[in-house]
Amino acid sequence: MHSFEEKTLESKPIFNGKIIEVQVDQVSLPNGENSTRELVKHPGAVAVIALTEENKIVFVRQYRKPLEKALVEIPAGKLEEGEQPETTAIRELEEETGYTTDHLQLIQSFYTSPGFSDEIVHLYLADQLQVLDTPKLLDEDEFVERMELTLEETEELVEKQEIHDAKTVYALLYLKLRGMK
Amino acid sequence: MHSFEEKTLESKPIFNGKIIEVQVDQVSLPNGENSTRELVKHPGAVAVIALTEENKIVFVRQYRKPLEKALVEIPAGKLEEGEQPETTAIRELEEETGYTTDHLQLIQSFYTSPGFSDEIVHLYLADQLQVLDTPKLLDEDEFVERMELTLEETEELVEKQEIHDAKTVYALLYLKLRGMK
Numbered sequence: 001m002h003s004f005e006e007k008t009l010e011s012k013p014i015f016n017g018k019i020i021e022v023q024v025d026q027v028s029l030p031n032g033e034n035s036t037r038e039l040v041k042h043p044g045a046v047a048v049i050a051l052t053e054e055n056k057i058v059f060v061r062q063y064r065k066p067l068e069k070a071l072v073e074i075p076a077g078k079l080e081e082g083e084q085p086e087t088t089a090i091r092e093l094e095e096e097t098g099y100t101t102d103h104l105q106l107i108q109s110f111y112t113s114p115g116f117s118d119e120i121v122h123l124y125l126a127d128q129l130q131v132l133d134t135p136k137l138l139d140e141d142e143f144v145e146r147m148e149l150t151l152e153e154t155e156e157l158v159e160k161q162e163i164h165d166a167k168t169v170y171a172l173l174y175l176k177l178r179g180m181k
Numbered sequence: 182m183h184s185f186e187e188k189t190l191e192s193k194p195i196f197n198g199k200i201i202e203v204q205v206d207q208v209s210l211p212n213g214e215n216s217t218r219e220l221v222k223h224p225g226a227v228a229v230i231a232l233t234e235e236n237k238i239v240f241v242r243q244y245r246k247p248l249e250k251a252l253v254e255i256p257a258g259k260l261e262e263g264e265q266p267e268t269t270a271i272r273e274l275e276e277e278t279g280y281t282t283d284h285l286q287l288i289q290s291f292y293t294s295p296g297f298s299d300e301i302v303h304l305y306l307a308d309q310l311q312v313l314d315t316p317k318l319l320d321e322d323e324f325v326e327r328m329e330l331t332l333e334e335t336e337e338l339v340e341k342q343e344i345h346d347a348k349t350v351y352a353l354l355y356l357k358l359r360g361m362k
Contacts, residue, residue, distance in 0.1 A: 004244035004251055004324045015195045015203055017219040020297055022196055022203050025246060035322040037246040038198040040221055042297070063185035064295040065206060065218040070185055071295055078296070110347045112293040113300055114245040114252055115259070116201055116223070121347070141216040143185045166291045166302070166347040173354040 004030050006037065019043070019078065042119035046089040047076035047167040049107065049174065050099060051127040056148040057175065058097050058129075059168075063143065072147065072157050073168045076121070085122040093126060094136045096144055101126040107174060112166055121167050151180050185211050187218065200224070200259065223300035227270040228257035228348040230288065230355065231280060232308040237329040238356065239310075240349075241277045244324065253328065253338050254349045257302070266303040274307060276317045277325055282307040288355060293347055302348050332361050 006027040015022040021041040029035055050058040061072045077092035079085060086104055094100050105125045112119045138144065149157075154172055157163040163172070187208040196203040202222040210216055231239040242253045258273035260266060267285055275281050286306045293300045319325065330338075335353055338344040344353070 006246050020219050030324050038201050039247045065187050066220045066299040110350050112347050114346045118247040143211050165295045166293050169291050170351050177358050
């Protein structure tokens with residue numbers, strides 16, 4: 001089994017933002033040639049498949065600036081510095097949906113774009129929700145609309161490309177495979 | 182239904198690379214406040230679930246610089262400028278696996294990281310493969326190892342986190358749901 005390792009010859013910082021860092025690495029390829037790699041560093045994120053007692057899935061609708069349109073997604077958010085993914089998952093669930101849970105199950109972690117970014121998403125299932133007595137505040141630059149839908153009701157949104165992101169379409173396949181109607 | 186639109190007040194180019202472009206937008210939020218959005222523009226990509234006559238799935242193992250390790254993924258690649266996704270899918274299938282097909286079926290498209298990037302992946306199924314008489318050349322900075330695995334054989338690689346990216350774990354769920362053993 002080949003390692004194909006690409007050794008870093010030089011790493012050039014390009015941008016140090018609030019959320020992402022961008023750098024260009026000069027690398028030595030397995031064949032001895034050199035090339036460059038454009039890399040986006042990301043703190044990582046969580047997403048939560050939240051199921052209500054009525055067997056509905058909790059979604060949030062929010063504007064996604066890179067796409068210049070709103071998407072309907074499962075609740076999600078970025079890790080704060082030093083934060084454990086489970087803590088982020090509970091925090092985002094509480095802030096975005098008004099629910100909380102003490103039963104959080106890790107379903108799958110995945111890198112979203114391994115070609116250019118180290119972003120990883122940790123996907124959890126929360127199928128025992130409690131309604132928060134006091135709703136939590138969202139981040140000051142965050143505006144979301146909460147929705148609760150049956151699995152069947154999501155089909156139209158997938159068709160209309162309002163549900164259109166990796167973690168959410170993965171979550172829907174997961175629920176179908178689990179036998180949800 | 183709210184639009185939550187974030188109007189662009191100013192767009193500042195940060196980096197114009199071979200693959201990605203980075204910009205920071207100053208935006209006006211729905212509540213009238215301003216904020217910034219860090220955006221990574223990407224040309225889009227395709228991925229192919231390629232199934233052999235022996236009911237095996239074709240994978241490629243390659244080094245992923247952002248993660249500093251090799252991953253096992255379904256064949257994939259970026260759109261060239263002006264290229265139709267179907268054309269990219271056939272090209273990447275041919276270059277990375279030595280197979281081709283004239284039966285390509287779009288399964289699902291998804292944005293990988295809608296919070297910061299417009300990258301979209303178009304996922305295809307190719308279950309009628311032909312072996313190419315003359316193998317195609319890979320890009321000069323691309324080194325991959327081809328693998329053919331049963332769905333059951335993928336489980337160990339998922340467990341070991343060698344299969345660990347969004348499009349590939351989505352593909353495996355899709356095949357399970359389709360009744361593949």
